[in-house]
Structures are given as C-alpha cells and as structure tokens.
Amino acid sequence: MPEGHTLHRLAGELTAVFGGSRVRVGSPQGRFAESAAQLDGALLVDAEAWGKQLFVRFEGERFVHVHLGLYGTFAVHDDLEPGAEVPPPVGQVRLRLVRPATGTRPAAYGDLRGATTCALETAAQRDAVVARSGPDPLRPDGDPDRAWARISRSTAPIGTLLMDQAVLAGVGNVYRAEILFRHRIHPLRPGRTLRSTQWRAIWDDLVVLMREGVRTGRIDTVRPEHTPEAMGRAPRVDDHGGEVYVYRRTGQACHVCGSAVRSEVLGGRNLFWCARCQPVFRSRAGRS
The missing domain is CATH 1.10.8.50 (Helicase, Ruva Protein; domain 3)
Structure with a gap:
C-alpha cells in the first residue's frame, strides 16, 4: 500500500498538471460514471493529501476522494507530443482526467485504476474523513x-x-x-x-x-x-x-x-x- 509521501507527491503532480484547468472527466470502466458526468468540463482547482487519503478539488467545493488501497494506481501523463491525441484507456480505468490541448500546450491525462475508494464528496464529507484521521507529518497543520x-x-x-x-x-x-x-x-x-x-x-x-x-x-x-x-x-x-x-x-x-x-x-x-x-x-x- 502506498505510504503518505506517495500521496503527497501525487497531489502535487495532479495540481501541477490539471490545477486551474477545465478538464474532461470520464469513467471508462463505468463504476464512477454518474459522478464523472457531474464533473465533466468543470474547473479542477487542486489536489491535496491527508495521510493516505487523496482529495481532488473541483469548483463548487466538490471533491473526488481517492484511497489507493493495496493495488490502486493513479498514473499522470504529461508527456504527449504537441498535436498528439490522448490514447484510448487500457484496462479497468475507474477515473480518467483529460486536460485538452490549448494553444501550444499539449493535452495531458491521468488514469486511476484499482483504487479502494473513488467517490464524489462534498466539503462536509471531506472534512468528516479528515476528522477521523490522525495528524499528518507532511502537512504544515500536522499536530x-x-x-x-x-x-x-x-x-x-x-x-x-x-x-x-x-x-x-x-x-x-x-x-x-x-x-x-x-x-x-x-x-x-x-x-x-x-x-x-x-x-x-x-x-x-x-x-x-x-x-x-x-x-x-x-x-x-x-x-x-x-x-x-x-x-x-x-x-x-x-x-x-x-x-x-x-x-x-x-x-x-x-x-x-x-x-x-x-x-x-x-x-x-x-x-x-x-x-x-x-x-x-x-x-x-x-x-x-
């Protein structure tokens, strides 16, 4: 199971690649399809980690809560050539984020697979998860x-x-x-x-x-x-x-x-x- 540093590193990567952009959100596998439809085209604000929990924040204080568990991966691809198309998903992709190409900036995408948790939550639900968690040594508010x-x-x-x-x-x-x-x-x-x-x-x-x-x-x-x-x-x-x-x-x-x-x-x-x-x-x- 990934440890906390992995989730913080991933949160930083997601923020750097998708933060401040309107993204396409899909669920090729289908298990997150209803929630993905609600987020499709929305502004992805940023991502943060609290311990082993990852929260991807969208406008309107909506959060995609991810817990990778033992087998989950969230692969971010920011290395497409200019003009290249985002490739079709491979395997059981629960969540796909796509940053469309804009001007000279090529497209980017991220695929979540095998996670224990992938849920669309409100700010109150996110806060409840955090309240049940202990302090995180990697957070400035860790106590x-x-x-x-x-x-x-x-x-x-x-x-x-x-x-x-x-x-x-x-x-x-x-x-x-x-x-x-x-x-x-x-x-x-x-x-x-x-x-x-x-x-x-x-x-x-x-x-x-x-x-x-x-x-x-x-x-x-x-x-x-x-x-x-x-x-x-x-x-x-x-x-x-x-x-x-x-x-x-x-x-x-x-x-x-x-x-x-x-x-x-x-x-x-x-x-x-x-x-x-x-x-x-x-x-x-x-x-x-």
Whole structure:
C-alpha cells in the first residue's frame, strides 16, 4: 500500500498538471460514471493529501476522494507530443482526467485504476474523513500532540499505533519499521511507556524522512555513514527501492551491529527489527 509521501507527491503532480484547468472527466470502466458526468468540463482547482487519503478539488467545493488501497494506481501523463491525441484507456480505468490541448500546450491525462475508494464528496464529507484521521507529518497543520494524546494513554504496541491512521496519518509499514529502528525502540513496546521527548523525536524525524520521500519518490532511511558507498556494500535490490535498515531484511545483517534482522507478524502485517539495536522494553518492575 502506498505510504503518505506517495500521496503527497501525487497531489502535487495532479495540481501541477490539471490545477486551474477545465478538464474532461470520464469513467471508462463505468463504476464512477454518474459522478464523472457531474464533473465533466468543470474547473479542477487542486489536489491535496491527508495521510493516505487523496482529495481532488473541483469548483463548487466538490471533491473526488481517492484511497489507493493495496493495488490502486493513479498514473499522470504529461508527456504527449504537441498535436498528439490522448490514447484510448487500457484496462479497468475507474477515473480518467483529460486536460485538452490549448494553444501550444499539449493535452495531458491521468488514469486511476484499482483504487479502494473513488467517490464524489462534498466539503462536509471531506472534512468528516479528515476528522477521523490522525495528524499528518507532511502537512504544515500536522499536530504531534494530537497523536501523543492517544499514544501516551495506550497499552497497544507502538508498532500498532504508528500504523493506525486514526492515530497518525500517512505512516505505513516501511516508515514504521525504519523510524522505530532509528530511535532504538522495540515495535512491541506499549505506547504509554514512551516518553514525550521520544515521541517528539520520532515525529520530527518522520517529517524530515517523509519530505525527502516526497522529493525523491522513494524511501531512504539510512544515515550517511550507513549508505552503500560509506560501508562498501552493494546497494539494496528490492522492488520497493530505497536504502533501509530493517524493512524486508529478515535474516540479513544489521548495518549497525551485525545481528540478524528479525521479523514477526503483528495485526496481519510484518514487523521488522534488530533485537540488539531495539532491545525489549522492561519496566522498573522488570516486566516486558
């Protein structure tokens, strides 16, 4: 499932390509046809992300709410030659946006496929979705204290809380594994045992890492001294890309201490951690 930086990057791309233009809106697949007809020819104002939720805003405060889920993609094509026609859709395209050619500016189009959610919503409905979401580290209005209010009272593992979009919006499995490693916190440690300074350090680090993810389009979390060049090791080969410490590195040597990276299933998703760098938390009473 795409993580928050992917949605913010996509929102920026949609705004750059379609923002301020009247667009053709269609649903070749047919599942969004009625709503598409209401938007066809309307001004697309901009797009924004809140965590893993994407909102494409049209005039009249109408929003196309998109959640890509596990298999969704929203491909934007702004590379047509002048005078070239927009190609016919391929596959199950739920939503197609087309910016017609104007003057010397060629046409552009975007195709949404496989999304969990694609719905036309009012401003009130959009606000309700946002109200159910936790703060987003990539938004200027992101408030770490909102997340801390939930984390500091919870007995749930911090590894669970970081993935709960009602607690913190935008963090997925990669950022979860990596941020906990970077701060030497075991993923099964209860949320309420963290100190506020630890949480704020995690939040601040997420802001930096995820902004870099928006810029580059990939997740890189290793510090300069642990890059392939610095360590003299081969670059990571993985379809997720990016240089990481523990994510999907089960059994491989930790870049910091050399111990084997471990994994375990929690809530249907794989945890990854280093037992030496992220020791089990023990309370003053000596219990885990």
